[in-house]
Amino acid sequence: GIQVEQSPPDLILQEGANSTLRCNFSDSVNNLQWFHQNPWGQLINLFYIPSGTKQNGRLSATTVATERYSLLYISSSQTTDSGVYFCAATSLIQGAQKLVFGQGTRLTINP
Amino acid sequence: DGGITQSPKYLFRKEGQNVTLSCEQNLNHDAMYWYRQDPGQGLRLIYYSQIVNDFQKGDIAEGYSVSREKKESFPLTVTSAQKNPTAFYLCASSRQGAASGGSYNEQFFGPGTRLTVL
Numbered sequence: 001g002i003q004v005e006q007s008p009p010d011l012i013l014q015e016g017a018n019s020t021l022r023c024n025f026s027d028s029v030n031n032l033q034w035f036h037q038n039p040w041g042q043l044i045n046l047f048y049i050p051s052g053t054k055q056n057g058r059l060s061a062t063t064v065a066t067e068r069y070s071l072l073y074i075s076s077s078q079t080t081d082s083g084v085y086f087c088a089a090t091s092l093i094q095g096a097q098k099l100v101f102g103q104g105t106r107l108t109i110n111p
Numbered sequence: 112d113g114g115i116t117q118s119p120k121y122l123f124r125k126e127g128q129n130v131t132l133s134c135e136q137n138l139n140h141d142a143m144y145w146y147r148q149d150p151g152q153g154l155r156l157i158y159y160s161q162i163v164n165d166f167q168k169g170d171i172a173e174g175y176s177v178s179r180e181k182k183e184s185f186p187l188t189v190t191s192a193q194k195n196p197t198a199f200y201l202c203a204s205s206r207q208g209a210a211s212g213g214s215y216n217e218q219f220f221g222p223g224t225r226l227t228v229l
Contacts, residue, residue, distance in 0.1 A: 001170075004153075031217070033217065033218065041148075041199055041201075041223045042223065043220040045220075048214050048217040086153060088153075088154070090216070098156060098159075098169070099154075099156065099218055101153030101154045102153055103153050104152075
């Protein structure tokens, strides 16, 4: 099945810095999502982005489907951005139901 | 308010007992899913359902069972056959379960249930 790998596993930054999180996937995808998991465990939807570029405030994401990677950008980081960011994808072959998650990137923003 | 609710928030179980986790959605979504998360890990798919009265096994279905008698509800039973049930369980839904592409397949998650086996 599809493999999803995220990097880096941990990222520690000062408030105000910019960050880039990467997600590599092994097959063609028909669904790619980015999530932020808050300290209580809730998964917050950030982007649905199987291809192209989207922006939402200080966050933006780009998926280059032909090269099988996606990037999440966070600009002017705030302490509330801390948490674990997950990328998840489903492959065209396996169907839209099997959302496979990466291991996550733990982001810590220090004041 | 539209959304996905899960109950209870915390659940403690003795070894050998079956327990049922509740998941309800009022988003009128066709598809529902159950995932398991272990500490420091990503989520893994247990079961999913594209339509009422139908469901399929995910990657780690052994020791779990589900039912889908109503569109709004997708309860998960953790049976005594599950060897290591202590985990965080998350329920999700999407507008469509078919492989039709588009944002209909975007999944939204409930707040989760933390299950601990004593």
